[in-house]
Amino acid sequence: MDDQARLFAEQLRRIRLAAGVSLSELAKRVHYSKGYLSKIETGVKPAGADLARRCDAALDAGGELVSLVEHRGPTAADSDGRHESWDGEVWMLNLESSGSSWFNPVKRRDALASGAALLAFGLTERHASAAAQQETTIAGYQNIFEQHRLIGQATSPALVLPALIAQTHTLRGLAKATRSPMREQFLRLASRYAEYVGWMTQEAGNDRAALWWTQSAVEMANAAGDLDLAAHSLVRNALIALYRDDAARTVELSRQAQADPATPVRIRGLAALREAQGHALAGNDKLCRQTLDRATRLLETVNSTDGMVLGTTAVSSIGPMVKGWCLYDLGRPAEAAEILAEEITHLPAVSRRAHARFGARLALSHAAAGDIDRACTLTHKVLDSAELVDSATVRFDLRRIGRTIARWPSRSSVRDLQPRLTTALHAPAF
Known part of the structure; x- marks a missing residue:
């Protein structure tokens, strides 16, 4: 019996007996067999996070049992998504005849050495300036972005990522080739594309790529003087921590996103919802509900129909949905x-x-x-x-x-x- 299993077994039995609940009754409440719970209480089997949450809720343990089960946090290899310096990188997007694709940012000298870009499309300052002077350019790329978000709500990431990456690259090139104020407009739009690419790569199962794209989006937004995306990126990274069952990191990142009162109310509201999910994961019912209430107060003042809005656009009233999500993690599935x-x-x-x-x-x-x-x-x-x-x-x-x-x-x-x-x-x- 390892120390963690022994400690959980001792505390579960102590809390259960103090509550006057029999093992049979607890089994009914948490929908596990009495025999399985007996093995948990004797330390024969370690308790998982799901069972710990259910027992915690059934016995009103106030998060004590949940705290005894380790959550798997991000490994050092995955901590920030950037282990190489890709400054001055070349973006390589490989398109297979089968329809599959892959993307990799590499050092410019490595791309040249490999003979990449045998077919080159040069974007000169003259071409970029001509495009920038057309009122339809920014509006057109914004419309394309909104359409891709709609497509992404109903299809595989593999169907939207190649086009999104290509459009992000084009906008980045336009920004490099133009002057203010058009430069900032192209950079801001490119950052929104990159942020959405980050979400789609997470949906595709690649957290490291998601972190890289989110950071790239922040860098482009910062260069455009748009600091809102930096706060939103913390909410996005907190989501990755949430799916890694890392409650502490989820709460930490979410609170950082709310720290600056100048951050838009919508982003602070979404950050509060993410913080509540972290508290629920940790089994802290009181803090979870308090944070949900704060998020509700923030989000009820927001009314944005801007197609470039950060965060979810598919769910019109995200607060109640997140509350239901949290109640499951708090061990209250019904x-x-x-x-x-x-x-x-x-x-x-x-x-x-x-x-x-x-x-x-x-x-x-x-x-x-x-x-x-x-x-x-x-x-x-x-x-x-x-x-x-x-x-x-x-x-x-x-x-x-x-x-x-x-x-x-x-x-x-x-x-x-x-x-x-x-x-x-x-x-x-x-």
């Missing part, structure tokens, strides 16, 4: 399911990525609450969207659904779902 079921009905039908993401969390909540047949029915619906959008973050919750329903192998609904779920979980990573 409450989470009730809220998520209502909020999902307000999602646009075309937002397949959002339907898959929050639908998976809804199905997971039903599974955790012991409603296995309902969870399986919902998971089939989630897979209808997930198979289209090819989302790494959705697969994160689908794996948890798979582990949860595996405890009911004799259920016909489980046997019917498992082959399709297994196929979806083995989709190739970007």
